[in-house]
Amino acid sequence: MRMLLLGGTAWLGREITRSALDAGHEVTCLARGTDVVDGARLVRADREDPAAYSPVAEEQWDVVVDVSRQPGQVRSAVAALAPRADRFVFVSTCSVYATHAAGGQNEDAPTLAPLDADAMASLEEYGHAKVACEQAVIGGFGAGRSLVIRPGLIGGPGDGSGRSTYWPWRFAHPSNEAGAVLIPDAPDQPAAVIDVRDLAEWIVRGAAAGLSGVFNATGDVVTLAEHLRVARDAAGHEGAAVAAPADWLVAHEVHGWAGPRSLPIWLDDAADIGIHLHSNERAKAAGLLLRPLSETLGDVIVPDKPASGLTDGEERALLSELLPSGA
Known part of the structure:
Protein backbone atom coordinates (compact mmCIF):
# COMPACT_ATOMS: atom_id res chain seq x y z
CA MET A 1 0.00 0.00 0.00
CA GLY A 152 -11.49 9.31 22.61
CA LEU A 153 -8.74 9.95 25.14
CA ILE A 154 -5.45 8.75 23.62
CA GLY A 155 -2.66 7.61 25.92
CA GLY A 156 0.51 5.62 25.96
CA PRO A 157 4.19 6.28 25.27
CA GLY A 158 4.87 9.77 23.98
CA ASP A 159 1.75 11.35 25.50
CA GLY A 160 2.82 14.96 25.75
CA SER A 161 -0.48 16.04 27.30
CA GLY A 162 0.27 14.19 30.51
CA ARG A 163 -3.26 12.85 30.77
CA SER A 164 -2.25 9.19 30.72
CA THR A 165 1.20 9.67 32.24
CA TYR A 166 0.45 11.67 35.37
CA TRP A 167 -0.97 8.93 37.56
CA PRO A 168 1.78 6.33 36.96
CA TRP A 169 4.35 9.11 37.45
CA ARG A 170 2.74 10.45 40.61
CA PHE A 171 2.43 7.01 42.21
CA ALA A 172 6.08 6.39 41.34
CA HIS A 173 7.11 9.83 42.66
CA PRO A 174 5.11 10.78 45.78
CA SER A 175 5.51 14.39 46.82
CA ASN A 176 5.97 13.67 50.52
CA GLU A 177 7.96 11.41 52.83
CA ALA A 178 4.87 9.45 53.85
CA GLY A 179 4.30 8.48 50.24
CA ALA A 180 0.69 9.69 50.21
CA VAL A 181 -0.93 10.53 46.87
CA LEU A 182 -3.95 12.80 46.47
CA ILE A 183 -6.73 11.33 44.35
CA PRO A 184 -10.30 12.45 43.60
CA ASP A 185 -13.06 10.78 45.60
CA ALA A 186 -14.91 9.56 42.51
CA PRO A 187 -14.30 5.81 42.42
CA ASP A 188 -17.31 4.98 40.27
CA GLN A 189 -16.68 7.62 37.64
CA PRO A 190 -15.83 6.08 34.23
CA ALA A 191 -12.44 6.24 32.54
CA ALA A 192 -11.40 5.10 29.07
CA VAL A 193 -8.00 5.40 27.39
CA ILE A 194 -6.97 4.05 24.00
CA ASP A 195 -3.30 3.27 23.56
CA VAL A 196 -1.80 5.31 20.71
CA ARG A 197 -0.11 2.16 19.40
CA ASP A 198 -3.42 0.29 19.15
CA LEU A 199 -5.06 3.25 17.44
CA ALA A 200 -2.27 3.62 14.90
CA GLU A 201 -2.15 -0.09 14.12
CA TRP A 202 -5.90 -0.22 13.52
CA ILE A 203 -5.82 2.88 11.29
CA VAL A 204 -3.20 1.19 9.11
CA ARG A 205 -5.06 -2.13 8.98
CA GLY A 206 -8.35 -0.40 8.23
CA ALA A 207 -6.77 1.62 5.43
CA ALA A 208 -5.17 -1.46 3.89
CA ALA A 209 -8.43 -3.41 4.09
CA GLY A 210 -10.48 -0.65 2.45
CA LEU A 211 -12.59 -0.04 5.53
CA SER A 212 -15.08 2.81 5.20
CA GLY A 213 -17.54 4.51 7.51
CA VAL A 214 -17.40 6.39 10.80
CA PHE A 215 -16.02 4.75 13.95
CA ASN A 216 -15.46 5.71 17.57
CA ALA A 217 -11.98 4.52 18.54
CA THR A 218 -12.00 4.52 22.32
CA GLY A 219 -10.59 2.38 25.08
CA ASP A 220 -12.74 0.02 27.07
CA VAL A 221 -14.47 1.66 30.02
CA VAL A 222 -13.26 0.99 33.55
CA THR A 223 -14.01 2.83 36.76
CA LEU A 224 -11.67 5.60 37.83
CA ALA A 225 -10.87 3.48 40.89
CA GLU A 226 -9.70 0.67 38.61
CA HIS A 227 -7.66 3.04 36.45
CA LEU A 228 -5.90 4.39 39.55
CA ARG A 229 -5.35 0.87 40.90
CA VAL A 230 -3.67 -0.17 37.65
CA ALA A 231 -1.49 2.96 37.68
CA ARG A 232 -0.58 2.36 41.31
CA ASP A 233 0.33 -1.27 40.66
CA ALA A 234 2.46 -0.26 37.66
CA ALA A 235 4.39 2.16 39.86
CA GLY A 236 4.71 -0.20 42.82
CA HIS A 237 3.19 2.40 45.14
CA GLU A 238 2.64 1.35 48.77
CA GLY A 239 1.67 4.63 50.41
CA ALA A 240 -1.80 5.94 51.14
CA ALA A 241 -4.16 7.10 48.41
CA VAL A 242 -5.94 10.07 49.99
CA ALA A 243 -9.32 10.76 48.42
CA ALA A 244 -10.55 14.34 48.32
CA PRO A 245 -14.23 15.18 47.65
CA ALA A 246 -14.96 16.76 44.29
CA ASP A 247 -16.43 19.93 45.76
CA TRP A 248 -13.38 20.36 48.01
CA LEU A 249 -11.04 20.02 45.02
CA VAL A 250 -13.03 22.52 42.97
CA ALA A 251 -13.07 24.96 45.89
CA HIS A 252 -9.29 24.66 46.00
CA GLU A 253 -9.03 25.37 42.26
CA VAL A 254 -8.09 21.83 41.26
CA HIS A 255 -9.75 20.85 38.01
CA GLY A 256 -10.14 17.63 36.09
CA TRP A 257 -9.23 16.15 32.71
CA ALA A 258 -5.84 17.74 31.93
CA GLY A 259 -3.51 20.69 32.33
CA PRO A 260 -1.67 22.35 35.22
CA ARG A 261 -3.17 22.00 38.71
CA SER A 262 -5.38 19.16 37.61
CA LEU A 263 -6.11 15.57 38.55
CA PRO A 264 -6.11 14.13 35.03
CA ILE A 265 -8.83 11.89 33.57
CA TRP A 266 -11.16 12.70 36.49
CA LEU A 267 -14.08 14.88 35.37
CA ASP A 268 -15.10 17.71 37.67
CA ASP A 269 -18.24 18.48 35.63
CA ALA A 270 -21.01 15.86 35.48
CA ALA A 271 -22.07 17.26 32.11
CA ASP A 272 -18.89 15.76 30.60
CA ILE A 273 -19.28 12.27 32.02
CA GLY A 274 -20.14 10.74 28.66
CA ILE A 275 -16.77 11.64 27.16
CA HIS A 276 -15.49 8.38 28.63
CA LEU A 277 -18.56 6.41 27.57
CA HIS A 278 -18.79 6.62 23.78
CA SER A 279 -19.41 3.15 22.40
CA ASN A 280 -16.47 1.41 20.69
CA GLU A 281 -18.46 -1.66 19.66
CA ARG A 282 -18.55 -0.76 15.97
CA ALA A 283 -14.77 -0.31 15.86
CA LYS A 284 -14.11 -3.54 17.75
CA ALA A 285 -16.39 -5.39 15.36
CA ALA A 286 -14.25 -3.91 12.56
CA GLY A 287 -11.04 -5.24 14.06
CA LEU A 288 -9.91 -2.72 16.69
CA LEU A 289 -7.72 -4.59 19.18
CA LEU A 290 -7.00 -3.13 22.62
CA ARG A 291 -4.08 -4.10 24.82
CA PRO A 292 -4.52 -4.33 28.61
CA LEU A 293 -4.59 -1.02 30.46
CA SER A 294 -1.78 -2.37 32.64
CA GLU A 295 0.51 -2.46 29.61
CA THR A 296 -0.36 1.08 28.55
CA LEU A 297 0.16 2.57 32.01
CA GLY A 298 3.18 0.42 32.72
CA ASP A 299 4.88 1.84 29.63
CA VAL A 300 4.43 5.50 30.53
CA ILE A 301 6.28 5.97 33.82
CA VAL A 302 8.41 8.93 32.80
CA PRO A 303 11.24 10.49 34.85
CA ASP A 304 9.98 14.08 34.77
CA LYS A 305 6.64 15.51 35.84
CA PRO A 306 4.11 15.36 32.98
CA ALA A 307 2.49 18.48 31.57
CA SER A 308 -0.74 17.73 33.45
CA GLY A 309 -1.33 17.27 37.16
CA LEU A 310 -0.24 18.76 40.44
CA THR A 311 3.28 19.85 41.21
CA ASP A 312 4.91 18.39 44.32
CA GLY A 313 4.39 21.66 46.16
CA GLU A 314 0.74 21.88 45.16
CA GLU A 315 0.04 18.34 46.27
CA ARG A 316 1.83 18.75 49.60
CA ALA A 317 -0.11 21.94 50.33
CA LEU A 318 -3.42 20.30 49.50
CA LEU A 319 -2.64 17.21 51.57
CA SER A 320 -1.63 19.39 54.52
CA GLU A 321 -4.95 21.22 54.40
CA LEU A 322 -6.99 18.07 53.85
CA LEU A 323 -5.11 16.18 56.57
CA PRO A 324 -3.97 18.78 59.13
CA SER A 325 -2.12 16.12 61.09
CA GLY A 326 0.04 15.42 58.06
CA ALA A 327 -0.02 12.91 55.23
Missing part, protein backbone atom coordinates in the same frame (compact mmCIF):
# COMPACT_ATOMS: atom_id res chain seq x y z
CA ARG A 2 1.22 3.50 -0.88
CA MET A 3 0.25 5.82 1.97
CA LEU A 4 0.44 9.60 1.91
CA LEU A 5 0.39 10.86 5.47
CA LEU A 6 -0.37 14.55 5.84
CA GLY A 7 1.82 15.20 8.86
CA GLY A 8 3.88 12.47 10.46
CA THR A 9 6.16 14.51 12.71
CA ALA A 10 4.00 14.52 15.86
CA TRP A 11 2.86 11.81 18.24
CA LEU A 12 0.01 9.98 16.49
CA GLY A 13 1.40 10.66 13.01
CA ARG A 14 4.70 9.07 13.94
CA GLU A 15 2.93 6.03 15.36
CA ILE A 16 0.88 5.64 12.19
CA THR A 17 4.06 5.87 10.13
CA ARG A 18 5.81 3.31 12.30
CA SER A 19 2.88 0.89 12.13
CA ALA A 20 2.61 1.22 8.36
CA LEU A 21 6.32 0.67 7.83
CA ASP A 22 6.32 -2.32 10.18
CA ALA A 23 3.49 -3.79 8.10
CA GLY A 24 5.55 -3.43 4.91
CA HIS A 25 3.77 -0.43 3.43
CA GLU A 26 5.35 2.55 1.67
CA VAL A 27 4.88 5.84 3.52
CA THR A 28 5.36 9.41 2.34
CA CYS A 29 4.95 12.19 4.92
CA LEU A 30 4.01 15.66 3.69
CA ALA A 31 4.95 17.97 6.55
CA ARG A 32 6.56 21.25 7.52
CA GLY A 33 8.92 19.56 9.96
CA THR A 34 11.66 17.02 9.41
CA ASP A 35 11.25 14.60 12.34
CA VAL A 36 9.74 11.64 10.51
CA VAL A 37 10.30 7.98 11.28
CA ASP A 38 13.31 6.41 9.58
CA GLY A 39 12.19 4.62 6.45
CA ALA A 40 9.50 7.13 5.51
CA ARG A 41 9.94 9.53 2.61
CA LEU A 42 9.62 13.19 3.57
CA VAL A 43 8.11 15.86 1.32
CA ARG A 44 8.43 19.23 3.03
CA ALA A 45 5.49 21.56 2.52
CA ASP A 46 3.38 24.06 4.40
CA ARG A 47 -0.30 23.20 4.07
CA GLU A 48 -1.21 26.88 4.20
CA ASP A 49 0.56 27.26 0.85
CA PRO A 50 -1.86 26.79 -2.09
CA ALA A 51 0.88 24.83 -3.90
CA ALA A 52 1.55 22.53 -0.93
CA TYR A 53 0.25 19.40 -2.65
CA SER A 54 1.93 19.97 -6.01
CA PRO A 55 4.86 17.60 -5.23
CA VAL A 56 2.50 14.69 -4.50
CA ALA A 57 -0.55 15.47 -6.64
CA GLU A 58 1.01 13.86 -9.73
CA GLU A 59 1.44 10.51 -7.98
CA GLN A 60 -1.15 7.81 -7.34
CA TRP A 61 -1.93 6.89 -3.73
CA ASP A 62 -3.78 3.97 -2.22
CA VAL A 63 -4.68 6.04 0.81
CA VAL A 64 -4.29 9.53 2.22
CA VAL A 65 -4.28 9.85 6.02
CA ASP A 66 -4.94 13.23 7.62
CA VAL A 67 -4.97 14.26 11.28
CA SER A 68 -5.49 18.02 10.81
CA ARG A 69 -7.87 20.09 12.90
CA GLN A 70 -8.07 22.98 10.41
CA PRO A 71 -10.97 22.73 7.93
CA GLY A 72 -9.19 24.79 5.29
CA GLN A 73 -6.26 22.38 5.24
CA VAL A 74 -8.54 19.39 4.88
CA ARG A 75 -10.66 21.00 2.16
CA SER A 76 -7.57 21.84 0.12
CA ALA A 77 -6.16 18.34 0.57
CA VAL A 78 -9.42 16.74 -0.57
CA ALA A 79 -9.62 18.99 -3.63
CA ALA A 80 -6.03 18.28 -4.65
CA LEU A 81 -5.90 14.56 -3.90
CA ALA A 82 -9.38 13.16 -4.63
CA PRO A 83 -8.40 12.45 -8.27
CA ARG A 84 -5.15 10.81 -7.16
CA ALA A 85 -6.09 8.70 -4.15
CA ASP A 86 -8.29 5.64 -3.79
CA ARG A 87 -9.43 6.57 -0.31
CA PHE A 88 -9.07 9.10 2.48
CA VAL A 89 -8.69 8.33 6.20
CA PHE A 90 -9.45 11.22 8.52
CA VAL A 91 -8.62 11.09 12.22
CA SER A 92 -11.31 13.12 13.95
CA THR A 93 -12.33 13.10 17.62
CA CYS A 94 -15.19 12.22 19.96
CA SER A 95 -15.28 15.96 20.68
CA VAL A 96 -17.50 16.29 17.59
CA TYR A 97 -20.55 15.10 19.54
CA ALA A 98 -23.12 17.68 20.52
CA THR A 99 -23.26 16.50 24.12
CA HIS A 100 -21.20 14.34 26.47
CA ALA A 101 -23.83 14.17 29.17
CA ALA A 102 -25.27 10.87 27.93
CA GLY A 103 -23.52 7.54 28.24
CA GLY A 104 -22.98 4.93 25.54
CA GLN A 105 -23.46 7.15 22.49
CA ASN A 106 -22.57 5.53 19.19
CA GLU A 107 -21.53 7.07 15.91
CA ASP A 108 -25.09 8.04 14.99
CA ALA A 109 -25.38 10.53 17.86
CA PRO A 110 -25.86 14.20 16.90
CA THR A 111 -22.74 16.25 16.28
CA LEU A 112 -21.91 19.90 16.68
CA ALA A 113 -22.47 22.41 13.89
CA PRO A 114 -19.50 22.58 11.50
CA LEU A 115 -17.10 25.49 11.69
CA ASP A 116 -17.54 27.81 8.70
CA ALA A 117 -14.06 29.28 8.91
CA ASP A 118 -10.94 27.66 7.46
CA ALA A 119 -9.13 27.82 10.81
CA MET A 120 -10.06 27.71 14.48
CA ALA A 121 -9.96 30.96 16.40
CA SER A 122 -9.50 29.04 19.67
CA LEU A 123 -9.54 25.51 21.06
CA GLU A 124 -13.19 26.04 22.02
CA GLU A 125 -13.94 25.56 18.31
CA TYR A 126 -12.06 22.25 18.13
CA GLY A 127 -15.11 19.99 17.93
CA HIS A 128 -16.84 22.24 15.40
CA ALA A 129 -13.67 22.33 13.29
CA LYS A 130 -13.36 18.57 13.23
CA VAL A 131 -17.00 18.26 12.13
CA ALA A 132 -16.22 20.55 9.19
CA CYS A 133 -13.17 18.42 8.36
CA GLU A 134 -15.25 15.23 8.41
CA GLN A 135 -17.83 16.77 6.09
CA ALA A 136 -15.14 17.91 3.66
CA VAL A 137 -13.69 14.40 3.45
CA ILE A 138 -17.00 12.60 2.97
CA GLY A 139 -18.22 15.28 0.57
CA GLY A 140 -15.11 15.05 -1.58
CA PHE A 141 -14.35 11.34 -1.51
CA GLY A 142 -17.81 9.93 -0.91
CA ALA A 143 -18.87 7.63 1.91
CA GLY A 144 -17.48 4.53 0.19
CA ARG A 145 -13.98 5.97 -0.13
CA SER A 146 -13.81 7.62 3.30
CA LEU A 147 -12.86 6.33 6.73
CA VAL A 148 -13.52 8.71 9.64
CA ILE A 149 -12.11 7.68 12.99
CA ARG A 150 -13.17 9.44 16.19
CA PRO A 151 -10.73 8.67 19.00
